[in-house]
Amino acid sequence: MQISPLLSLLLPLAVASALPGRFQASSSTSSGSKAIPTIWVAGDSTTAPDGGHNGTEGWGQYLKYSFGDSAFINNSAYAGRSARSFTREGRFERIAAAMKPGDFVVIEFGINDGGTPLNGSTSTTGDKGRADCPGAGNETCTVIFNNVTETVQTFPTYIEAAARKFLSLGAASVIISEQLPNNVWETGSYSYKPSLFSYYDLLVAERLGGPSGKAYLVQHGSYAAQAQKLLGAEVVNANYPMDHTHTAPFLADVVRIIEKSRLKNATENYTA
């Protein structure tokens, strides 16, 4: 029997997602009084509604199909954002203001976080107010952005601060999710390397205490790269209609399925 690349990709994941879950059990109680949790999603265009536009889509839009009636998904990802600009624009704060104890938050950044902060940048020039201060710790960079002096923090500082805020408000867990790869077939042969931000995600999850601190790392980029490898160049190339970063709906959905199995595992392993 010939197994299609997509089927062979989905089979092991289907096994993973068939595991009985604490999350599902607790959210389908018959008490009737327990509100379903919200899974809040923070990220950039690879996750956001309408993706990078032009017919592309972010994977967060499909997460609702993974959880059905057991969770509400709020996809607050926004195109063009980095950990820095998502913070500066109050987007983490708005999630914090709206979330309830027992909710989950997924945080996925990296594609817009590279480079170094430049003086005199505006929303359309220089680093566009997106680059984080280089470093893994409490380093800061002082720059003028849009005529305003800004103390720019490092990527781990932004992500850790957001995660700690959500946990202090009673989040059931925070899922630090690795950025997605660009088209792994763009050179003609398969190639994938985790980014510096992948390492920073690991560092943040560790600093938060890992699962016992209700912080989970999802190696979303690595898993998505494996999925793209299995799908093959033809299918993958056809699903990057605009550039090497933004996915067509089919590939966004594949990537959502991967996130789902890991997300479920993270919620399953959480013990109150």
Ligand SMILES: *[C@@H]1O[C@H](CO)[C@@H](O)[C@H](O)[C@H]1NC(C)=O
């Ligand atoms: C789920 O989590 C357990 C415990 O951390 C781990 O052993 C297992 O490999 C995970 N499964 C998946 C599909 O990630």
Ligand SMILES: *[C@@H]1O[C@H](CO)[C@@H](O)[C@H](O)[C@H]1NC(C)=O
């Ligand atoms: C995307 O669409 C906009 C118009 O909505 C257009 O200006 C832009 O050039 C398109 N970009 C790509 C890469 O297709």
Ligand SMILES: *[C@@H]1O[C@H](CO)[C@@H](O)[C@H](O)[C@H]1NC(C)=O
């Ligand atoms: C999702 O959350 C944002 C805050 O990040 C809020 O402004 C928006 O109204 C929410 N959307 C829904 C459908 O609840």
Ligand SMILES: *[C@@H]1O[C@H](CO)[C@@H](O)[C@H](O)[C@H]1NC(C)=O
């Ligand atoms: C920055 O981190 C270093 C190393 O962890 C620490 O020694 C130092 O006190 C910190 N500085 C500030 C301003 O928090």
Ligand SMILES: *[C@@H]1O[C@H](CO)[C@@H](O)[C@H](O)[C@H]1NC(C)=O
């Ligand atoms: C930006 O300009 C300010 C004020 O002139 C200076 O203090 C700061 O070091 C500069 N930052 C960078 C990254 O060049």
Ligand SMILES: *[C@@H]1O[C@H](CO)[C@@H](O)[C@H](O)[C@H]1NC(C)=O
């Ligand atoms: C920054 O200041 C200059 C000079 O005062 C002004 O022309 C420009 O519109 C300002 N830019 C922003 C983004 O406020």
